Amino acid sequence: MIQSDNRIVMTGSKVKARTRARRKAERPAEILDAAFEEFVKEGYAATRLEDVAARAGVTKGTIYFYFETKERVFEEMIRHMSQPIFSELHTLAASLDGPYRGRLRAMMGFLYNRIAEDRVPREILRFLIAEGVRFPELIDRHDQEFVRPFIELFREVVAAGIAAGEFRATAALEFPDIFMSPALMLNLWAMLFGKRRQIDVEAFIEAHFDLLMNGLSLSREVGA
Amino acid sequence: MIQSDNRIVMTGSKVKARTRARRKAERPAEILDAAFEEFVKEGYAATRLEDVAARAGVTKGTIYFYFETKERVFEEMIRHMSQPIFSELHTLAASLDGPYRGRLRAMMGFLYNRIAEDRVPREILRFLIAEGVRFPELIDRHDQEFVRPFIELFREVVAAGIAAGEFRATAALEFPDIFMSPALMLNLWAMLFGKRRQIDVEAFIEAHFDLLMNGLSLSREVGA
Amino acid sequence: MIQSDNRIVMTGSKVKARTRARRKAERPAEILDAAFEEFVKEGYAATRLEDVAARAGVTKGTIYFYFETKERVFEEMIRHMSQPIFSELHTLAASLDGPYRGRLRAMMGFLYNRIAEDRVPREILRFLIAEGVRFPELIDRHDQEFVRPFIELFREVVAAGIAAGEFRATAALEFPDIFMSPALMLNLWAMLFGKRRQIDVEAFIEAHFDLLMNGLSLSREVGA
């Protein structure tokens, strides 16, 4: 029987049968969604699989039907929740064109939108920081699938901009992550302060872009 | 090295006479030092107070003589380990003088040295990110004692530099944390990748400073 | 005797099929029976739930599956063991008829039989005395369900006997519990001295009844 969850109950055996089949197919994802919420609330160690089960509308045993251990639930949950962002990064990379200055802005838009402001990536990052030592493969996966490609994208765009005479040559090309660091810091503030610290993200992005483009010096320096 | 138990016997009645008092005075700090190491290894929830005790060279019961609960051990440990950095920030602030460009460099030197490269502040930050939701007072304390003062220091120096005609007026003055964000990102990389990702910090600082001063644009932009 | 675990295997699918359901239905009562014995042996605080579990043929965890805390086990145990006597009081009350002298005797028979001599009510009373301060609801429950109804029954029977001209009017009608006090004292002796003090209960009842009916005075007194 269907219990306390957001699944809709319809009469009519055909619909019902489809519903059940549909639910069966979606069970693992539902469990992982529930796991995300519970792990966010309590952290990995303090989360009880029983609470995950309750939130997913199943029982403990069902979780063990789909996943071997609590560790696997956690790992699969991270994979499950990260997937969309990995894909979006590809979409972004494919869509870039026009002046390099505009490309940089587009990348920063994505960055702030998905990394700094979105709750899911934020909590994923928190998990990686908190539990990464115990789950190194998770870190490596995110490094390969997201961090390095994204940094590389910055490097390529800036390098192309320099080659095109649009940007100034800079030592920062060696460390393109510097370009994106303010967004990560915004994420960090959100992880730490949550709603206590409200920031005008639009203005923040403008400030970031202004500084990124023009720097602090009044006159251009040499060999800084 | 001294293993912190009473097997170390020295001749000379003065030393001996002081033993017990000395022990009592130093026990809490010894326990908190041990707690730091164990909490770093396993995270808050997975750490056993018994292991903390063993590392400190005492027994479980002794920890409870000094601290009420595991939570209190954790909180006191954070306080204990954070104190030195809080103090150093005051020292830094008091020591700044000369051209504002040099002041900025000095602040960045401190930033990279203490926040990005030092293991203790790094792990403290990891604790705050991982357990902050359960220990909000810890976050607030670090915010008041360190984060906000440090950001404010950046604002003051840059504002003074602008007033002195040394720096360009910039929207980033509203968000002085942007100036320090690359260092925080370096900390983040260290938390995530540990020794797997070795970075030439000197070069990184140069790149950061170059970009901070000069920006990316070839020509100065207007109304960015 | 059956040791209450799954080593007892009977042939016949009907019995087998019922096993699990039967177990589940009977477990709580089995645990509470075991709890009674252990609490009697050691008292509330000194009893280990692990010993209760062992006696019930289950493990510690199983107890916590059915009861939240040790306190709850204790409370439920008291309820569980008291229930039969509560019921019997109703039966007694409904069965009274005939001359009031005979009704008094019947009530005293019940009293001695169930309160003074039966081990279970005796130990329940000991628990109430020993732990009542920490479990006031238990006391109140027994007061409502047993003590007051029983005293009231005495009052009614004696009052009816007086009205019927069978008994003398007495100030003791205000305190009908006086009629039953010797039985409670017998219980008290049993709680204190156990088997060390053997009493001829039949003779005791006769003595109690003789005194209750006739008093000590040779001649009837006036306005005693």
Add this chain to the structure above:
Amino acid sequence: MIQSDNRIVMTGSKVKARTRARRKAERPAEILDAAFEEFVKEGYAATRLEDVAARAGVTKGTIYFYFETKERVFEEMIRHMSQPIFSELHTLAASLDGPYRGRLRAMMGFLYNRIAEDRVPREILRFLIAEGVRFPELIDRHDQEFVRPFIELFREVVAAGIAAGEFRATAALEFPDIFMSPALMLNLWAMLFGKRRQIDVEAFIEAHFDLLMNGLSLSREVGA
């Protein structure tokens, strides 16, 4: 230094010195008084010697200077608190004279005054009921020193009253404790209900005495 207790602090070294010596001599009794209060509050097992020490204004170690174990503290406490009543019983016995009816009343007065209404004997009885199984010597001691002598006193007075033609011969002479049972029941109610059940003890005693003297029957029965 003298801490938070009811000891008086006087200036003048002679007085002070005497105070200290006096306190030293009184320490054990002070500890036992404190122990009584704590054991009453929590019961034997749940009482912490540390709390006893705090109440007595000493530290844990001091208790162990005077008493070997927690068990010994408990036993000595019972002895300490029981002593006065034992003595009073002797006084009572020695003071009885006059008509036997009056002697009975005097004994009942003592009974109600000291057993039914006094807090200390009440709590002692609770201890004996609750912990008697683990401390049988305590029970035996009270039996020898108090219970049996008191019952014997009742028997003697009633027997003498019968011999003197003042009382009717009754089977209750075999069980003289029946004469005192209402007082014990009052004690029981107090142990169970505390202040929740307020009883008019004077009226109760009258009712008890009336019933004891005259019984319930309208006419004297034969061979009841």
Add this chain to the structure above:
DNA sequence: GATGAATGAGGCTTCATTCAT
């Protein structure tokens, strides 16, 4: 597929007891 009763290892916490000072 799903359930949920049952397990048992493990950790936090308490506290009687000891003993150096």
Add this chain to the structure above:
DNA sequence: AATGAATGAAGCCTCATTCAT
């Protein structure tokens, strides 16, 4: 005499995991 730091055995309770149904 008295202190109080330290010990360590012991018990309550949790929860990942199993498995009969």
